[in-house]
Amino acid sequence: MMLTAIGLMSGTSLDGVDVALIETDGKRVKAFGPSGYRPYTEKERDLLRQALAEAVNLPQRDARPGILPEAERVVTLAHAEAVASFTAQHRIAREDVDIVGFHGQTVLHRPAQKMTVQIGDATALxxxxxxxxxxxxxxxxxxxxxxxxxxxxxxxxxxxxxxxREGPMAVLNIGGVSNITYIDGADTLIACDTGPGNALLDDFMYRVAGQPYDCEGRMAAQGHADEAWIARALQHPFFVRPPPKSLDRNDFAALALRDMPPADGAATLTAFTAAAIARIVPLLPKAPQSWIVAGGGARNLTMLRMLRERLAPATVEAADALGWSTDAIEAQAFGFLAARGLKGLPLSYPATTGVPIPMTGGLIARP
Structure with missing residues (x-):
């Protein structure tokens, strides 16, 4: 049975709430619906940055000390506003939507301590x-x-x-953190985080230029990457660990650049993201022949150029070129996952997250 699902995603880039409608039975996609976006205000972003900083020492996943209750309220309200404006704009009746997939805002991800915290009040939503x-x-x-x-x-x-397509392919999502899905036919599915995505670059741009991100990679295009700094950064033990593996947005925060002109800093961090992605190739069963890039990084033309250089001779193309939605793909995914969850189908597998057996997941909050 096909379900109509709305997916919501607020990623580690802290830019806003993506909304997307999808028709699916949890196994295949029948149709893409419209998508939308509700940006966070600068005040909301500042609050979420503070929440990320305060969440580092959370004692348990349901604890909400300090600024976190206010941040959770803001996240919930932003998602409610996103759904309300989306359904009104596209004249979607709420009784025609079977389920909403609500990821929430990740403020801490520490799987080694069996801790992952996404704030957002699903019952209130x-x-x-x-x-x-x-x-x-x-x-x-x-x-x-x-x-x-x-x-x-x-x-x-x-x-x-x-x-x-012939041969193995990789779908690369560059959000705050970068992650890949390696697909080789119907049977082989491997996934992992590869390292930083836009988070280090976004934080750098905010610090040195007061901008939330490097639009189209223009700042990086004017600079020169510090390859010696990149080589040192790539010595982080994460890069030699085989998949599956995952990261917290702030795991590489200590690598913040010092005393570097803005253009060179942007170029260095963009090149570091591309180099970190390329480091996954030797850890895969075979080198992907094609790469499809989604997420905010797909809009960064300098990032795409650097990826093509480091992943050659494989092809590298933005998801939009295939008719996929670069911006809405994660929101669509959580609509898809919500449909799978309703049907009791697995959401994760040993080769995607390292879980011992295929796992279902998700909880349902009803109005």
Whole structure:
């Protein structure tokens, strides 16, 4: 039975809430619906940055000390506003939506301590939008010993099934953290985080230029990457660990640049992200012949150029070129995952998160 699902995603880049409608039975995608976006205000972003800093020492996943209750309220309200404006704009009746997939805002991801924390009040959201909400997708995986990330691979596989391509391919999502899904036919599905995505670059741009990100990679295009700094950064032990593996947004925060002109700093951090992605290739069964890039990084033309240089001779193309939605793909994925969760289908697998057995997940909050 096909379900109509709305997916919501607020990623580690802290830019805003993505919304997307999808028709699916949890195994294949029947149709893409419209998508939308509700940006965070600068005040909301500042609050979330503070929440990230304060969440580092959380004693347990349901604790909400300090600024976190206010941050959770803001996240919930932003998601409710996103759904309300999206359904009104596209004239979608709430009774026509079967489920909403609500990821929440990750403020801490420490799978080694069996801790993953996404703030957002699903019960309050369900009451506000009058639609059932599936949430807390990652907790069961982490509790069972999995990495709890990445969670989008099953959706990437559903999308890739429509492409008739030779050889292995990789779907690369560059959000705050970068992650890949490695697909080789119907049977082989491997996934992991590869290292920093936009987080280090975004934080640098905010610090040196007061900008939330490097638009189209223009700042990086004017600079020169410090290859010696990149070589030192790549000595981090994360890069030699085999998949599955995952990261917290702030795991590389200590690598902040010092005393470097803004353009050179942007170029260095962009090149570091591309180099970190390339480091996963020797750890895969075979080198991917094609790469499809989604997430905010797909809009960064300098990032795409650097990826093509480091991943040659493989092809590298933005997801939009295939008719996929670069911006909405993660929101679509959580609509897809919500449909899978309703049907009791696995959301994660041993080769995607390291969980011992295929795991279902998600909790349902009803209006």
């Amino acid at each position: 369900a009451r506000a939008i009058h639609i059932p909400v599936m949430h807390d997708f990652r907790a069961a995986d982490v509790a069972a010993g999995g990495q709890g990330a990445p969670f989008v691979p099953v959706y990437h596989r559903a999308l890739a099934q429509s492409l008739e």
